[in-house]
Amino acid sequence: MSNEPGIQRGDELLRVEKLSKSFMIGGGLFRKPVELKALQDISFSVRAGETLGIVGESGCGKSTLGRCILQLIRAEEGQVLWLGRDLGKLAGEDLRLLRGDLQVIFQDPLASLNPRMTVGEIIAEPLRALRPDLDAAERRERVLSMMSGMGLRPEMINRYPHEFSGGQAQRIGIARALITGPKLIVCDEPVSALDVSIQAQILNLLSEIRDRMGLTLIFISHNLSVVRHVSDRILVLYLGRIVELADSDALYDSPQHPYTRALLTAVPVPDPKKARQRNIDGLTGEIPSPINQPSGCTFRTRCRFAEDRCGKVRPALETLPDGRLVACHRWRELELAGGA
Amino acid sequence: MLTDRRIGNLAHPAPAPIEEASAPEKGRSLWMDAARRFRRNRAALVSLAMLILIVLFTFVGPLLARWDIETIDWTVVGSVLTKGMPSFETGHYFGTDEVGRDLYSRVIQGTQVSLTVGIVGSVIAVIVGTFYGAVAGYFGGRLDSVMMRFVDILYSIPYMFILILLLIIFGRSFIMLFVGIGLISWLGMARVVRGQTMALKNREFVEAAIAGGAKPLTVVFRHIVPNLLGVVAVYATLLIPEMILLESFISFLGLGVQEPNTSLGALISEGAQTMQYGTIWQLAFPLIFFVLLLFSFFFVGDGLRDALDPKDR
Numbered sequence: 001m002s003n004e005p006g007i008q009r010g011d012e013l014l015r016v017e018k019l020s021k022s023f024m025i026g027g028g029l030f031r032k033p034v035e036l037k038a039l040q041d042i043s044f045s046v047r048a049g050e051t052l053g054i055v056g057e058s059g060c061g062k063s064t065l066g067r068c069i070l071q072l073i074r075a076e077e078g079q080v081l082w083l084g085r086d087l088g089k090l091a092g093e094d095l096r097l098l099r100g101d102l103q104v105i106f107q108d109p110l111a112s113l114n115p116r117m118t119v120g121e122i123i124a125e126p127l128r129a130l131r132p133d134l135d136a137a138e139r140r141e142r143v144l145s146m147m148s149g150m151g152l153r154p155e156m157i158n159r160y161p162h163e164f165s166g167g168q169a170q171r172i173g174i175a176r177a178l179i180t181g182p183k184l185i186v187c188d189e190p191v192s193a194l195d196v197s198i199q200a201q202i203l204n205l206l207s208e209i210r211d212r213m214g215l216t217l218i219f220i221s222h223n224l225s226v227v228r229h230v231s232d233r234i235l236v237l238y239l240g241r242i243v244e245l246a247d248s249d250a251l252y253d254s255p256q257h258p259y260t261r262a263l264l265t266a267v268p269v270p271d272p273k274k275a276r277q278r279n280i281d282g283l284t285g286e287i288p289s290p291i292n293q294p295s296g297c298t299f300r301t302r303c304r305f306a307e308d309r310c311g312k313v314r315p316a317l318e319t320l321p322d323g324r325l326v327a328c329h330r331w332r333e334l335e336l337a338g339g340a
Numbered sequence: 341m342l343t344d345r346r347i348g349n350l351a352h353p354a355p356a357p358i359e360e361a362s363a364p365e366k367g368r369s370l371w372m373d374a375a376r377r378f379r380r381n382r383a384a385l386v387s388l389a390m391l392i393l394i395v396l397f398t399f400v401g402p403l404l405a406r407w408d409i410e411t412i413d414w415t416v417v418g419s420v421l422t423k424g425m426p427s428f429e430t431g432h433y434f435g436t437d438e439v440g441r442d443l444y445s446r447v448i449q450g451t452q453v454s455l456t457v458g459i460v461g462s463v464i465a466v467i468v469g470t471f472y473g474a475v476a477g478y479f480g481g482r483l484d485s486v487m488m489r490f491v492d493i494l495y496s497i498p499y500m501f502i503l504i505l506l507l508i509i510f511g512r513s514f515i516m517l518f519v520g521i522g523l524i525s526w527l528g529m530a531r532v533v534r535g536q537t538m539a540l541k542n543r544e545f546v547e548a549a550i551a552g553g554a555k556p557l558t559v560v561f562r563h564i565v566p567n568l569l570g571v572v573a574v575y576a577t578l579l580i581p582e583m584i585l586l587e588s589f590i591s592f593l594g595l596g597v598q599e600p601n602t603s604l605g606a607l608i609s610e611g612a613q614t615m616q617y618g619t620i621w622q623l624a625f626p627l628i629f630f631v632l633l634l635f636s637f638f639f640v641g642d643g644l645r646d647a648l649d650p651k652d653r
Contacts, residue, residue, distance in 0.1 A: 114549070114563050129554045
């Protein structure tokens, strides 16, 4: 279950370079398909032991990014480097054998479990595929110990997914992701389909496992408070582009990009006095269609601070003195204006 | 009123779950759920019983027969209308046909042939169609296009014409009949399975299986096919009567199985020709078996569909 001896905490595990992915939508015999740019020019890296949060509104490409990392969807441009190897160039067996290192937890726990298989079969499935050296008894042994680690009773092993609640189903999903002893787990909105009371349980379970096994997580969510709870660094996506990437605390204390500010304003604050003191930067309008994106800065249509050049030139991703990345023409002025 | 009911519900809470034993409990699989729903469907149950009775009859019936399918009873020849009636004395329980052969034995044999044709057609459809459709649907792209265009081409050929040609060129035999029916029966199944596979392959549990390192064919046969079997079972059950109808039509045209063997379609054809002479039993008995068989299969298929896919009701 432990990391390979070669990998130290803080080493670069995963590096995403200029990743772009677009989907062709519609189209027929006489109609041209339209291009939906789901991800554009995404670059970041993940170090061993850290948790990277990815946030954004629905449709911004969060899940696509997660699936591209796992090669469940193949990106057409850019690279996904796993310990220096380009996963996009691997195919067939080479890629399959690496899958034990990169696992995934899905949003809808029930939909991610095969309804015709028992819990024991579901959790044992990755072992079956990737550890042919284990016989059935050893597999069962590992499944049972993993189940008890997830708070699932051993007598549930022959039950079917539809007999479980959402929270229990997600525990099964987590058990399946952990059984091969992965190094990185992509959590694709792992709690957003669960009841609020269960969300906390699952989040605590995830943090506990991460600390105990020294896992690296990529945590995708649209819920900023959930992401803050678990992440070391946070990447904010808007219409398939990175708008801000910063340490978790820095991002929350002094968001630089107007979009990040707007998102933070949308997080409910329990104290009404504090809530009143906050700047009202709330988002207005709908997220533009990713098929027909605004020119220049894609956020300008909803940005309070937009000016002429925002429509003409797309802001580059700048590195700030404290190491964070922001894609905005006006971050300096906004900072002076007392955004923080 | 509303509050009353709520209080009533509180007073009688749902029965508490049975104490969990420490031994692994048996899960309730979706198949067991479906079986439970099927048992509640009376029409389907009666039809299933009817089917079982008919099948049993085709095995037990010959033991009671006093005549075989080809021996001609010379005492009735020439006066079938008066002497060839259904009667226990002569041993012709269902009467005789126009040339004096025992209709009881012939109906049993015809039922067996029709059932075999239907089941063989359906089994071929299940095996070939499921495999073909699942592979085409899962791998998609060019492979899918090529495989499905092939199906389209086969579909566009007037199969009755081909079947008749086959039977004329290679002679009328069981083998040729099965080959002909096998050639066409799987086409519809392949399309149905392909469509279902394409819907299933984007489900998260399939992605999870891929992420878990399952090989492509493992994904198809362990994760996709088991989830298709409900649709396949329904379609296969409904395909049996279709195949029986097809065979009957061919036999009605005078092709199909060869004398002295017979099938329900051939018997109905003969019965229809002699109906005008008043020997109505020659039409009635095969027709009753034919109709019962078809109705039973359709009701069972309907019941299966309702049981396996409760959302569609």
